């Protein structure tokens with residue numbers, strides 16, 4: 001019976017071993033001697049997945065019993081990373097599993113390497129969503145992560161002749177043992193067509209939407225375990241044809257038409273859009289957003305009514321967090337479902353809607369703020385356009401009453417009438433939500449004072465801040481067992497659920513023996529990464545070098561090319577014979593460029609060209625090495641953060657909403673060189689300015705420079721050192737003498753330099769020289785490293801989620817032991 005089945009899903013070494021062998025034999029159809037590492041990994045994954053589901057079922061039963069208020073997290077992107085290591089930690093069975101496998105002559109590490117991660121996101125926003133699911137699960141927050149099950153995730157990055165090339169990410173090729181398909185949980189989704197306004201039998205106004213395309217969304221559930229208890233799910237939707245095979249077409253011999261619907265429907269969730277912070281504006285992207293929003297809202301209304309509650313109380317039982325504007329069409333879709341499908345009166349429906357949604361903004365970049373042409377939205381979602389117009393006219397009415405100027409009203413309108421009329425999705429999300437938050441103190445302030453300032457003056461209480469956090473159980477406990485064990489040795493393992501406990505490490509900052517062990521752990525991690533770099537790129541870096549790491553999406557505002565200017569300065573200094581004070585340094589880059597982002601791809605080519613030059617120059621390559629690590633991902637990041645000495649967080653102040661890599665580096669003992677941007681400001685506050693390498697203009701200074709008119713060329717003329725470095729970009733020296741290759745970057749910096757690299761150059765170079773000085777003083781460096789880790793408590797995703805619960809969602813945890 002299922003009771004026995006349940007029982008044997010025990011967590012002892014023996015039970016794990018037998019369950020592993022059973023799965024290998026019965027579900028993979030292999031015996032150990034004939035099994036590949038992939039077979040062994042799949043068998044173990046199934047064994048652990050079953051245990052994860054057991055824990056998850058316990059939670060949901062309790063939550064349902066408690067009839068608790070729940071959170072639905074709507075995100076078009078998730079970057080969960082590899083599941084196995086995390087689930088072993090969360091079930092508390094890593095040691096037992098390692099021993100069980102050892103008895104079968106199998107190394108757990110070899111199986112962990114087999115896992116292919118679901119790359120269902122681009123960068124920060126997607127990874128944050130996954131960190132938050134982990135934190136909600138661990139803290140017993142009744143919640144579901146809704147999203148899209150892309151068949152192909154973020155492209156695989158390969159470097160060919162120094163250039164980025166993109167390959168399809170076939171993450172599902174060998175199947176995915178961590179998900180369970182739910183064919184019984186499927187919803188119909190409509191597109192296109194037209195609306196018919198009429199009256200129903202009791203003379204009520206009624207709107208019929210007659211679509212010209214229908215398909216269905218099927219749920220795929222992945223359990224997200226909490227640490228030592230609780231579990232939630234990530235429910236991702238896959239698009240399918242309602243009728244996957246048209247027999248009549250087939251009988252008529254039109255074999256293609258027989259499957260045409262199937263192909264067109266499945267195309268919808270075929271691939272993730274690889275754009276990070278710049279719009280594609282593609283029709284398919286809008287359809288993807290509406291598809292998962294409609295499935296998720298229908299699912300929530302179904303669950304709400306299952307518990308026989310009236311829809312009038314939806315907001316009391318569900319709160320929906322919009323992860324940026326990508327799911328913001330939700331506001332119009334909930335109105336459609338409540339008014340058109342459930343006959344709720346408009347005002348009631350609007351009241352429920354506005355009390356249900358909350359919106360998180362993740363970027364201030366104008367080119368990243370989503371707008372959809374009215375023509376396209378009207379074509380794909382005719383009923384939603386009507387609803388958006390209705391919402392807008394009532395909103396503008398409200399504004400007129402509260403004497404906003406015509407100009408202000410036009411700038412606040414949901415419709416941008418300038419040029420081709422388009423819908424401002426950030427305005428729809430703001431008007432349709434009860435709370436709007438930014439993701440760092442500085443970002444939330446800029447959001448209130450700049451991008452959404454009129455809304456903030458209209459609804460000041462609506463705006464708040466929740467500074468980002470990270471899943472430290474993944475990015476420290478699982479990724480850096482060496483440091484985790486050393487920490488636990490000193491302060492116990494309370495920090496696994498209470499990151500503030502790390503503060504206790506301050507008591508050992510002067511302890512020589514502890515300092516020694518601290519540097520040994522870091523050196524060990526650097527040796528592992530050096531091997532990986534050799535393997536992936538053929539470049540050898542000495543583990544004793546200063547590992548200066550810059551990993552994140554490639555974007556001009558993140559200023560990877562400022563780092564390149566520093567490297568070239570050192571190169572020219574060494575070549576001119578005065579490089580003695582330079583500490584041997586390995587510059588390690590990683591990050592993907594959006595395929596259509598010309599400058600970002602050229603910046604990658606510049607990094608690889610400088611690498612070719614420096615790494616093959618015997619005069620300098622004992623001092624400096626440059627590496628571009630291809631295909632940055634969560635899995636790779638878990639190798640990189642533990643091995644870093646210096647974390648590059650050098651975006652132009654006011655551009656990086658928060659950053660989360662900055663937190664992961666500092667948590668692993670790296671020191672940060674950074675500007676006062678995003679969460680760098682709060683990291684600097686927590687660790688102390690003396691333990692943070694600060695440089696560059698502040699946001700206010702940036703505004704001032706721009707206001708008084710910025711002429712980068714003047715800096716080029718005045719600063720000889722800078723001029724020499726810039727001229728090197730277009731000299732014969734780089735890229736085999738093709739002086740035109742980097743001219744676009746050269747010209748952009750000399751003429752516009754929109755991200756003020758030339759302005760921050762001197763401050764950056766001087767700061768780096770100081771860093772090399774401090775690096776030479778091992779003891780001082782180690783103490784700063786310990787103090788960074790000791791003060792990372794604030795940046796736990798658990799803290800961020802507690803902030804959301806207390807300040808926004810008003811949701812209580814429901815814990816099951």
Ligand SMILES: CCc1ccc([C@H](C)CC(=O)N[C@@H]2O[C@H](CO)[C@@H](O)[C@H](O)[C@H]2O)cc1
Pocket residue numbers: 122123124125126128275276277278279280324362363368369370439468656657658659660678
């Ligand atoms: C429409 C294309 C598009 C796609 C993704 C995005 C995301 C908002 C980009 C993103 O990932 N932003 C990052 O979000 C992180 C989590 O809050 C922050 O830490 C980063 O600073 C921010 O760049 C914008 C526009």
